[in-house]
Amino acid sequence: MRGFDYKEVSKLLNCVRDGIFITDGEGNIVLVNKASAELSEYSEEQLIGRNVRDLINEGYFDENEVVSLKCIKSGKKESLIQKGKNNEHEITVTGVPFLENGKVELVVVTERDVADINQLEKELRENRKLLETYRTQLGQYKKQDRKLKNIIYDSKAMEETIAMCDKVASKDITVLIQGESGTGKEVIANYICDSSKRRDKPFIKVNCDAIPENLFESELFGYEKGAFTGASEKGKAGLFELADGGTLFLDEIGIMPLSLQGKILRVLQNKEIIRVGGNEYIPIDVRIIAATNTELRNAVKAGEFRLDLYYRLNVVPIVIPPLRERKEDIIPLAKHFLEIYNKEFDADLKIDKSGWASLHKYPWPGNVRELQNIIKRLVIISDDSEVTGAQIIEQLDNFDLNVADSMPLYNDLRTCVEEYEKNMIMSQMKIYKGSRELAEALGIDKSTLNRKIKKYGIKSVFLD
Structure with missing residues (x-):
């Protein structure tokens, strides 16, 4: 073609990862980039200037694998899969004819190793799977009833709790929510997130009690390729990365293994994580809201929870009364x-x-x-x-x-158990006719029941 500078075009096409193979309308090879030569058994010098028909006759190519001739014949785009160098690879080949006045002037053939395509498809599947995981978590978050001010209360105690939430919500600080099971710690976490400047960002919830100990680290921090047996070949982003820019809610954090607490501390201090099997730190921007139904100070004393992590989490404690x-x-x-x-x-x-x-x-x-x-x-x-x-x-x-109604409240577990035991006996006495029948109902023998009645100073109504 007139005005077509093959040398300049060749320099540009050598920067392309895909193989490029160009013939004129007669089948003469006018350009082969380096990627194309690497996919075949022949050098640019062996191919440029030759006619593909001659190369077929000389045994260079199989007639059925020359897509440029198919394009010249049909005047349309053609595709096929052919063998690459040493028959070790399959190559997907696509030819596109360039027509001038209804006549094929050039055929541009692009070539790509099928293994590369498979790898890209695999990466795409992995990314789609990761995106779907994020969308599912985000969808669960959106479906929840998280409207502002949608907390039902009429007590002074809860009014004070909500007032504290309002104070800390807009401040990008770590929050520790404490309260017995069932008091509504997750509801309070939702409220704080909804009232914060991160309200439109990801809100990822992690129930620490539901994650097996051996999966804790990989779930939170992710892992690199080949980090352990069964790991994905592409690695996996952890929940901290999924929550980047938003909020991560660590429910029942008191359950977290001691071995992992140091890494959580590093996240709070340095705002970075490292994947399992990785050697590079990944910066993250995540606000942490933690919750526990246990007294972490007791866990610290027992050596089950790090003191430095406790202080990092307990910047602003929010206590939900039972x-x-x-x-x-x-x-x-x-x-x-x-x-x-x-x-x-x-x-x-x-x-x-x-x-x-x-x-x-x-x-x-x-x-x-x-x-x-x-x-x-x-x-x-x-x-x-x-x-x-x-x-x-x-x-x-x-x-x-x-x-x-008259049952006192205690913090000591032993006292609570004894008080419950006492009240259970007192309440059940009104139902059963004798101490033997009551003992059987309670699953203890009669002598044990009598000892407990005496121990707790219960006035017996039984005659036996």
Whole structure:
């Protein structure tokens, strides 16, 4: 073609990773870049200036593998797969004819090793899988009820807790949420994230209690190619990387293995991680909200939790009081759950005055989660349109509400167990006729029961 400088074009095409092979409309080879020569058995000098038909006759090429001749014949784009150098590789070959006045003037052939394509496809699948994981987690986050101010409470204690949340939410600092199981630590974490400047960024939740100890490090920090048996060939990003720019919620952090706590400390101090099997630190920008239902100070004393990590996490502690210490919240929470489950199960259940009184008296050892489950259960199983206090008590494992009302609260586990044991015996005495029958129901022998009755100073109503 006139005005076509093959030498200049050749310099440019030698920068291309794919093989480029160009013939004119007669099949004469006018250009072969270095990548194309590397894929075949022949050098540029052996090919340029020769006609592909002559090379076929001389045994250089198989006639069925010359895509340029197919393009010259059809005047259309043609593709095929052929063998590469030493028949070791398969090459995907695509020819595109350049027409002028209806006549093929040039055919541009591109070549690529199928192994490269397979690798790219594998990388694409890995990336899609990683993206899907992120979308799933993000989707779960979006589906949750995380509207601002959507925390049901009417107590002074919770008002103070929410006020503290409002103070720390806009400040990009680590937060430690403490409270018994079922008090709503995740709800508070949602609230803080929603009120922060990271509200539109990823919010990744990690239940430390649900991750096997041997997978902790790879799940949080990811791993490099070949880091361990069964590892993905491309490695994997961890949850810290997925949360980059956003918030990572570490629930039940007290369960975290001691061996991993030092790496969490490094994240908080240096804002960087290193993958399992890696040797380069990866900078990250993640806000950490941690939660625990245990007293971390006791874990520190027992040597189960690092003191330096405890201080790093406990920048601003937020304590959620148990439901028994904020009884003003029981009724509004119960009404909230009743509305939700009436709608979900197409019901119209109501609770009478005695029912509300029973709900208010019960100490709710399982906290808000237990209250939610009880209301859900009542909506599902109730045959009546209105439930009474007696019907609610049946769902509370025959707990004596009169005893529960006067039941003191202790922090010491042994004292709590003894007090519960005492109240269990007192409440069950009203049901059984004699000490032998009660002992059998409690799963202990009669002499053990009598010793406990004497130990706790319980006035026995039995004659035997």
